[in-house]
Amino acid sequence: MEPVATTKGRTTHLRYELPHCVHDATIYPVKAPNGSTIILYGHETGVGILWRGGRPLKKATAPLKQPAKPAKVNGTNNDAVMIIDSDEDESAKAASQPAVPEAEFEAEEEELDPDQPYPSFIQQVRISLNTEVLHIAVPQIPTISSLRPADTIPAIFNKKIVFTVACADCTVRVITLPLNPPTHAVKEKPISAKSLCGEEVVKIHGHQSIARGITMTWTSRSEPNSSGDSDDDMDVDGDQDAAAATPGRRRRNQQSHSRSRAQGEEGFDLLLASHSAELGGLLKIWRIQLAESSLVVTHPVAPHKTLTLRKPASRVVFNTAQYPKRRHSQLLIADATGTARIYDVFAPSSYRRGASGSSRDPGAFITAYRSSFERVKGNAYSPAILAARKSIVDVAWVSDGHHILALLSDGEWGVWDVDRSGPSPPADPLAFSLRGFVGTSDKDGSAGGASSPKKGGSSLLAPMTPNTRRRKEEVLFQVSSLPSSNGAASEDSVIIWYQSEVYKIPDLAKFWTRTASPGAGNSLPGPGLTHLQGVPLFRETITSVSQFDTTSQASRMAVPRDSLISAEHRLIITTSTSRPLGRDLSAMLAQDQAETEEARRTDQALLSQGELDLGGMDRLLDNMEGSGTISKSLTLGNPRKVLFASSAA
Numbered sequence: 001m002e003p004v005a006t007t008k009g010r011t012t013h014l015r016y017e018l019p020h021c022v023h024d025a026t027i028y029p030v031k032a033p034n035g036s037t038i039i040l041y042g043h044e045t046g047v048g049i050l051w052r053g054g055r056p057l058k059k060a061t062a063p064l065k066q067p068a069k070p071a072k073v074n075g076t077n078n079d080a081v082m083i084i085d086s087d088e089d090e091s092a093k094a095a096s097q098p099a100v101p102e103a104e105f106e107a108e109e110e111e112l113d114p115d116q117p118y119p120s121f122i123q124q125v126r127i128s129l130n131t132e133v134l135h136i137a138v139p140q141i142p143t144i145s146s147l148r149p150a151d152t153i154p155a156i157f158n159k160k161i162v163f164t165v166a167c168a169d170c171t172v173r174v175i176t177l178p179l180n181p182p183t184h185a186v187k188e189k190p191i192s193a194k195s196l197c198g199e200e201v202v203k204i205h206g207h208q209s210i211a212r213g214i215t216m217t218w219t220s221r222s223e224p225n226s227s228g229d230s231d232d233d234m235d236v237d238g239d240q241d242a243a244a245a246t247p248g249r250r251r252r253n254q255q256s257h258s259r260s261r262a263q264g265e266e267g268f269d270l271l272l273a274s275h276s277a278e279l280g281g282l283l284k285i286w287r288i289q290l291a292e293s294s295l296v297v298t299h300p301v302a303p304h305k306t307l308t309l310r311k312p313a314s315r316v317v318f319n320t321a322q323y324p325k326r327r328h329s330q331l332l333i334a335d336a337t338g339t340a341r342i343y344d345v346f347a348p349s350s351y352r353r354g355a356s357g358s359s360r361d362p363g364a365f366i367t368a369y370r371s372s373f374e375r376v377k378g379n380a381y382s383p384a385i386l387a388a389r390k391s392i393v394d395v396a397w398v399s400d401g402h403h404i405l406a407l408l409s410d411g412e413w414g415v416w417d418v419d420r421s422g423p424s425p426p427a428d429p430l431a432f433s434l435r436g437f438v439g440t441s442d443k444d445g446s447a448g449g450a451s452s453p454k455k456g457g458s459s460l461l462a463p464m465t466p467n468t469r470r471r472k473e474e475v476l477f478q479v480s481s482l483p484s485s486n487g488a489a490s491e492d493s494v495i496i497w498y499q500s501e502v503y504k505i506p507d508l509a510k511f512w513t514r515t516a517s518p519g520a521g522n523s524l525p526g527p528g529l530t531h532l533q534g535v536p537l538f539r540e541t542i543t544s545v546s547q548f549d550t551t552s553q554a555s556r557m558a559v560p561r562d563s564l565i566s567a568e569h570r571l572i573i574t575t576s577t578s579r580p581l582g583r584d585l586s587a588m589l590a591q592d593q594a595e596t597e598e599a600r601r602t603d604q605a606l607l608s609q610g611e612l613d614l615g616g617m618d619r620l621l622d623n624m625e626g627s628g629t630i631s632k633s634l635t636l637g638n639p640r641k642v643l644f645a646s647s648a649a
Contacts, residue, residue, distance in 0.1 A: 001050075001121050007577055008534035011560075014118055014573040015536050020044045023134045025566035027546045028161055029141045032179045034105045036122060037548065041566060042133030042165055048126045049161070051181040053119030055105040100191055100198035103183045118575065123181035125197055132168035137214045139163075139270070140322050152324075154218055154268040155292045164272055166211040172204040172274050174288060174295060200294060204272075204301045206284050211274045217318040219329060221267040221289065224346035224362045268323075270295070271304075271345065273331055275316045281309030283316060283333065285345060305345065305363055311335040315394050320479075321401035330366075332397060332404060338371035338389025340406060340416070369416050369430055371408050396479045398492045398508055403433075405479065405494065405508075411437050413496060415512065424516035434512050436529065438496055438503050480547035480561065493561050495532075495545050502532040502545065506560065532563075532574065540567040 003014035025041035032038060035054030040047060110120065141157050142148045156162060160176045167173060177199035190196045272286040287304035289296035312335065319330040327344075334340040347364040371390040391409040398405045404416040414432030417425050422433050478495045494505040505511050511529070535542075548562040565572040603620050 001124065003118070003573070004536075005116055005118070006534075006536055010577050011532075011534065012118075012575050012577045013534065013536050014575065016571045016573075018043070018048075018569055018571065021568055022543055022566045022571065023132065024136045024544045025546060025564060025571060026136050026138055026544065027548055027564055028138055028163070029549075030157060030161075030179065031549075032181060034103075034122075034180065035109060036181060037119075038161060038179070039564065039571075040136055040138070040161075040163060041571065042136050043126075044132050046127045046129040046131075047133050047136075047165060047175065048124065049177070050121050051123045052121050054109060054122065055107070056110050056122045057181065057183060058104040058106055100178060101183055101186060103180050118573075123184075125182060125187065127175070127177075127196060127199055127201075129165075129167060129173065129201070131171070133165045134168060134210065135166040135214050137164045137216045137272075139216050139218055140318075140320055142322055154290045156290050156294070159293050162270070164214050164216050166214045166274060168210055170205075170207050170210055172206060172211060172214060172272065172286075174202040174204070174270070174272070176200045176295060202288070202295055202297050202301070204286060206274065206286070206301075206303055207276045207278060207282070209276045209278045211276050212312065212314075213316055214272065214274045215317045215331075216270060216272045217322075217328060218268050218290070219271055219323050219346075221269050223269075223323075223329065224348075267291075271318065271329065273316055273318065275309070275313045275333075277312040279308055281312040281335070283307040283309055283313065283331075285331075307343070309333065309335070311337050311339075314392060317395065317397065319401040320397040325401070327401050330401070332395055334392040334395040334406070336391040338392055338408075340369045340371075340392055340395055340404065341365050342367040342418075367418070369404065369406075371406070372412075374410070396494075398479055398494070400490055406432075407496060413438060415508075422516075423513045434515060438498075438501070438529075478545045478547060480549075491555060493547055493550075495547065495563065497542055497545050500535065500537050500542065502535060502542070502565070504530050504532055504560075504563075506530070506558070507555075535565060535572060535574070537567050537572075540569065542567055 001016050003016050006013050006015070020043040023042045025039065028038035028040060030038070032051055032054060034051075036051035037053055039050040039052060041050075042048075110122070112118065139157075139162060142153060144150050144153065150158070156176070159179060161179055162174070162176050164172060164174050177197060182197035186197050191198060268290045270286075270288040270290055272288065273283060274286070275281070275283045283306070284303040285305040285307075286301065288301070313333050314336055315332070315334045317332050319327050319332070321327045321330075329345040329347075331343045331345065332340060333343055343365050344363065346362050347366055349361055349364060371392055373387045374390050390412065393407045393409055395407075396405045397403075398415070399422075402417075402419050402421050404418060405413065406416065407413045412435060414435035415422070417429070417433040420429060424433050426433050478497075480493045492508040494508050496503045496505075542565055544566045546564040548564065550559070550561050560576055562573060562575045565574065599619060607617075607620070
């Protein structure tokens, strides 16, 4: 797949044309062992998997010569044919199935063209499911670090891609396949009739109508905890700053970590949730056991829990907090009546009204939020009984599951402060702590391209026809977090989109803090909310938006995240333009800093091995002398100025 590159300002759009219609696309949270970023997209007949960048596959070597056939002897038949008994046990067939050949990669990553320095797709695979794939869900997978040992994460995530799709034949399917891209030989000759490159597909029949959405996470096999949790323990999530604040909470957190380690030794399960419009609104939760490299499933797959909703849900999503944080099992359920409720799959049954407190059947709704009322046009004195709440188009968890971001049908967006930990908790805990408008027709011509919250403005979010409402108002949020390696708060980059309009908040926490400060004023769509322009859609509708991973250094330098936009028949990657340095002092400073940092790390490694020469010692001493001035200029002033300047551009 070769891209068509177009550049506008500091942004380059890479357009990849596809021969089929794309319904959904996302970026897998774990990279392949060769360093490739994995892109998943659902199309008319199945799923496509792309491996972008990283070390390319080695070129195929010449095939080995086949040994000469033995000479025929008089009186013998021609070539003998081995006939396998057709009644052989299926498990024996699976055991005799050949393993996927290990791919070999080049020692270095591909050399990029200076004129087009963009990673290419080193491999692509299309898995046929004989039905349309409408939705794709991937789990939240933390990075292994000193704060998150490998034994607290399911081992399958280190070997396999694990994701869930909702199909047009009313099924939900869980798909696993190796993280490594397959070799070209495997693509040309599949390993078996039912597997192209080692994928395994678990089909779940749970709905009588097409699922409107899916979400997934993972948990310990021991959840819910048989010993039960107190009300205080419901809010204990093991955060380092919270543990340091209160000795009693530190003890509870230590107990929680020790308990989670014991639970992790027993294994992990996948939690899936799918919802449809049947019976006026149906939500089904599935629980599938995870083995080291596969799923343990007994057919037919029975749901772990089934809920009948008051109205069909417009969006259902698991909390972005990860196990062992208690809120990892919370489901956010929003509908068109303007209500967003939080359902905890493992909450004690005492949370339910009239329950006796038994933990045999856990799960309960714990909180509800409601949108504001719509303005009745043309009649300011209409009865209050006729007022209706604004429909919730989409919702998403932000700030590691502490807050909820919501987009309403008239273009208003806002943040509900669930645990009142934000910079501006409102007097009414159910009201928006932060709010703004996007997509209204009252453009003010600002640099950010967003509109201010003016009264009476018509909304671009209003559907043109009933038939296009569901297709165009399906998923309009995409939140990507940059987790901190030292336990600090994560950075949330938010994208809000509708039709061809795309808005971006590079750092929600900083935007919220600046808006809540006394000197910020009341104009929310100021610096921090940017309008992404020039996307080559060619009159097609955006079907999904995802964001690529970034680094802490890129975040400090206010380098925008790359984005993946899927239209109806194309994938578009937006990336920052890599320009020649020339007179660009900022680029020169960034390159000098990167080169100096790389040289310092090399010198430190040589010094630890006792192999550093005199020149290296001089460089280390120079860095020590100048580090105070350099770090001060880079960390105090420049990041904030660069961030605000780029946000307003």
